[in-house]
Amino acid sequence: MTSTIITPTHPVSDALLQRAQQVVPNGMYGHQIATGLWPGAPQFVSRTAGSRMWDADGHEYIDLLCSWGPIIHGYQHPKIEEAVERQRRICDTANGPSEHFVALAEKLVDVVEHADWAMFAKNGSDVTTLCLTIARAHTGRGTILVEEGTYHGALPWCNPDKTGVLASDRAGLAYYTYNDLASVEKLVAEHAGDLAGIIVAPFRHDPAGSDLEMVDPAFAQGLRRICDDSGAVLILDEVRTGFRMSFGGSWEQYGVRPDLSSWSKAIGNGYPIAAVLGAERLRESAGSFFVTGTFWFSAVPMVAALTSITLLEEEDGVAHMFARGDQYVAGLREQAASYALPVTITGPVTMPYLSFAGETDHEFTMAWSAECAARGVYVHPKHNGFMSTALTEADVDAVLVATDGAFAEVAKRFF
Numbered sequence: 001m002t003s004t005i006i007t008p009t010h011p012v013s014d015a016l017l018q019r020a021q022q023v024v025p026n027g028m029y030g031h032q033i034a035t036g037l038w039p040g041a042p043q044f045v046s047r048t049a050g051s052r053m054w055d056a057d058g059h060e061y062i063d064l065l066c067s068w069g070p071i072i073h074g075y076q077h078p079k080i081e082e083a084v085e086r087q088r089r090i091c092d093t094a095n096g097p098s099e100h101f102v103a104l105a106e107k108l109v110d111v112v113e114h115a116d117w118a119m120f121a122k123n124g125s126d127v128t129t130l131c132l133t134i135a136r137a138h139t140g141r142g143t144i145l146v147e148e149g150t151y152h153g154a155l156p157w158c159n160p161d162k163t164g165v166l167a168s169d170r171a172g173l174a175y176y177t178y179n180d181l182a183s184v185e186k187l188v189a190e191h192a193g194d195l196a197g198i199i200v201a202p203f204r205h206d207p208a209g210s211d212l213e214m215v216d217p218a219f220a221q222g223l224r225r226i227c228d229d230s231g232a233v234l235i236l237d238e239v240r241t242g243f244r245m246s247f248g249g250s251w252e253q254y255g256v257r258p259d260l261s262s263w264s265k266a267i268g269n270g271y272p273i274a275a276v277l278g279a280e281r282l283r284e285s286a287g288s289f290f291v292t293g294t295f296w297f298s299a300v301p302m303v304a305a306l307t308s309i310t311l312l313e314e315e316d317g318v319a320h321m322f323a324r325g326d327q328y329v330a331g332l333r334e335q336a337a338s339y340a341l342p343v344t345i346t347g348p349v350t351m352p353y354l355s356f357a358g359e360t361d362h363e364f365t366m367a368w369s370a371e372c373a374a375r376g377v378y379v380h381p382k383h384n385g386f387m388s389t390a391l392t393e394a395d396v397d398a399v400l401v402a403t404d405g406a407f408a409e410v411a412k413r414f415f
């Protein structure tokens, strides 16, 4: 079977980019889409539906990036859109939250094992930051341990780009190496008496095209022990992983429950919502200080989240994503082996990342992604992909036709 190859010309996208240069500083620089894609990649999206997206020039793709994670049921899922439309007609942003604020908190407390309460916001950065504040309020201490090189958002305390960032923005932070408990223990000794918390991702997913690394269960358990012994707060950043490693907390499978966790992306199927979930012992501290945001309590995203999480539960969506992920990753491995390509695939199959050995600036991965796009599949060369419940077995078969063509092209050009 062969796939159709699109000639990648993007006149509409190019024109939009030129207009953007006039009115957006440095055009698209710093925007998540423009950076890190192959030359000539489509920059603008005009339409989305289910597992598909169309770029501004009308090219259709099966989308394996899912809007960088949020789209867990596919775009414009009919049940979510119906519920959203009903809510939009009666009330969204208002003087106070709607009943769905309470129902969503109840739902998250029910579904996520370590959670006894929930607080809401809009973006991942809101809630990772809020977790640090709660940990400091709770302990009365300052130091938070953070993984060197990870991503918890683009605010001054955590933006990997340090332009305009003061040393004082990062005061109270100390950096450890993922899966290296000795590096954490060293910092714990150095900051004895001032350790407020440790923030950690469920697996290592550093930015800028690095392979992913699953957590060593002994590391996760070690962090729990350190926090228990020192009275510090264990914070799990589920912004990227939420509901794609498990229907509930991602570290349940290792027997580790955090004290706080930060969630966003996948909870609202594309509607802007984020949550901090916390254990009982943090409840009082979490409610002890003022924090809010103008749009944090809007009803529509809460309805979207409630409907989305209920669908995941009723339709065993996580198992579906694992099945499609298994199909995809097994197919990729077989194809790469058939062309004798030095391909590595890391991460959970629901969030896989593919790279090639021996490249210096992602040139093989870039070429592979470009060839996938030319065959109607959108896969990011420097960021893990995301499965969604909208992907059918036939979709993944179609994806694999494209990836096979892309591997053949990379093998011919580079190996």
Ligand SMILES: Cc1ncc(COP(=O)(O)O)c(C=O)c1O
Pocket (backbone or CB within 6 Å): 122, 123, 124, 125, 126, 128, 151, 152, 153, 154, 201, 237, 238, 239, 240, 241, 264, 265
């Ligand atoms: C693990 C993690 N934490 C936090 C964030 C920040 O989320 P947001 O971009 O919604 O502020 C991200 C975003 O990609 C993330 O992957």
